[in-house]
Amino acid sequence: xxxxLAPEILLRGPQYSLLSGASSSKAxxxxxxxxxxxxxxxxxxxxxxxKKSDIKQILGKMLALFxxxxxxxxxxxxxxxxxxxxxxxxxxxxxDLRSFIECCLTIKHSKRKNPVELVxxxxxxxxxxxxxxxxxxxxxxxxxxxxxxxxxxDSSKETTSGDDLLQERPIREIYHLWTLAGGDxxxxxxxxxxxxxxxxxxxxxxxxxxxxxTLGVAKDRNLLLDDSVVCLSLERVRExxxxxxxTAYYPLLxxxxxxxxxxxxxxxxxxxxRERDVEYxxxxxxxxxxxxxxYPYTRDKIIKEARVDIPPLLRDKIWAALLNVTGNVPVNYxxxxxxxxxxxxxx
Numbered sequence: 332x333x334x335x336l337a338p339e340i341l342l343r344g345p346q347y348s349l350l351s352g353a354s355s356s357k358a359x360x361x362x363x364x365x366x367x368x369x370x371x372x373x374x375x376x377x378x379x380x381x382k383k384s385d386i387k388q389i390l391g392k393m394l395a396l397f398x399x400x401x402x403x404x405x406x407x408x409x410x411x412x413x414x415x416x417x418x419x420x421x422x423x424x425x426x427d428l429r430s431f432i433e434c435c436l437t438i439k440h441s442k443r444k445n446p447v448e449l450v451x452x453x454x455x456x457x458x459x460x461x462x463x464x465x466x467x468x469x470x471x472x473x474x475x476x477x478x479x480x481x482x483x484x485d486s487s488k489e490t491t492s493g494d495d496l497l498q499e500r501p502i503r504e505i506y507h508l509w510t511l512a513g514g515d516x517x518x519x520x521x522x523x524x525x526x527x528x529x530x531x532x533x534x535x536x537x538x539x540x541x542x543x544x545t546l547g548v549a550k551d552r553n554l555l556l557d558d559s560v561v562c563l564s565l566e567r568v569r570e571x572x573x574x575x576x577x578t579a580y581y582p583l584l585x586x587x588x589x590x591x592x593x594x595x596x597x598x599x600x601x602x603x604x605r606e607r608d609v610e611y612x613x614x615x616x617x618x619x620x621x622x623x624x625x626y627p628y629t630r631d632k633i634i635k636e637a638r639v640d641i642p643p644l645l646r647d648k649i650w651a652a653l654l655n656v657t658g659n660v661p662v663n664y665x666x667x668x669x670x671x672x673x674x675x676x677x678x
Contacts, residue, residue, distance in 0.1 A: 371417075371420055497569065582614075615642045
């Protein structure tokens with residue numbers, strides 16, 4: 332409706348500026364002032380002008396509103412109240428609300444306040460927070476937020492054998508071993524009712540438009556944020572590694588052959604089976620992790636161990652050491668032209 336348009340919008344007409352656009356935030360401030368005026372009146376301004384043929388009269392009243400302010404300096408808020416016979420309602424509203432509406436209904440665009448300045452108005456003094464609000468969710472969380480997670484302690488399973496060496500391993504490695512031991516994240520989430528499945532027929536849309544848009548499908552709540560914490564049990568991993576000696580967590584690479592523990596029976600098995608064995612993968616990961624920490628001085632030993640097999644968890648780092656990859660790899664990859672067509676393109 333033109334009754335909500337700001338003066339600069341009406342004066343601009345159908346013209347459109349590529350620099351300033353068709354509107355601005357200050358034009359919305361004027362519209363806010365008109366809406367607040369209607370709330371004070373308890374009715375729409377010029378409510379009797381509702382037909383399309385009345386647009387000319389509405390524009391005439393808007394022009395009279397602008398000219399009245401220019402001639403007498405009367406604020407449009409008081410002019411609208413007087414025109415609707417509701418000047419007495421000025422006594423029913425607070426001075427702060429009146430000042431706020433008058434700030435919104437400023438004819439001159441350059442003198443009208445923007446939304447940021449309006450927030451600092453005296454009307455919102457009691458709404459301001461004196462204490463800084465801290466976000467409960469970090470925008471840039473740490474790589475491993477589980478590092479500071481306090482796990483529940485089961486007194487019935489506490490042991491007096493000393494420190495838990497498995498807890499000293501990287502969480503990425505522990506999770507890999509947990510999956511090899513039969514762990515399934517989705518099964519754990521379903522067990523705690525964090526993932527709910529529905530029959531496919533219930534997910535069918537009511538309407539499919541020509542453009543591919545669908546209507547009538549409820550939004551999947553699994554896509555929404557859920558900060559619930561589910562603790563994964565490591566009992567299966569501990570059972571698989573229960574007979575592993577403590578020295579296996581810190582293998583000696585100089586005085587002792589790191590592959591001495593491997594029996595001929597394990598070496599003769601296919602690689603697929605070895606990659607699924609929890610204890611075997613644990614030993615291989617620990618050995619390669621120690622060798623990678625000593626790279627490039629341990630490159631010869633990395634080559635020797637890689638001839639036996641390569642654990643999938645460290646495959647990328649091991650191959651980078653075998654191929655002698657150096658430098659800032661992400662930057663070098665970003666600098667590669669992956670858009671231009673080359674004769675070697677096949678896919």
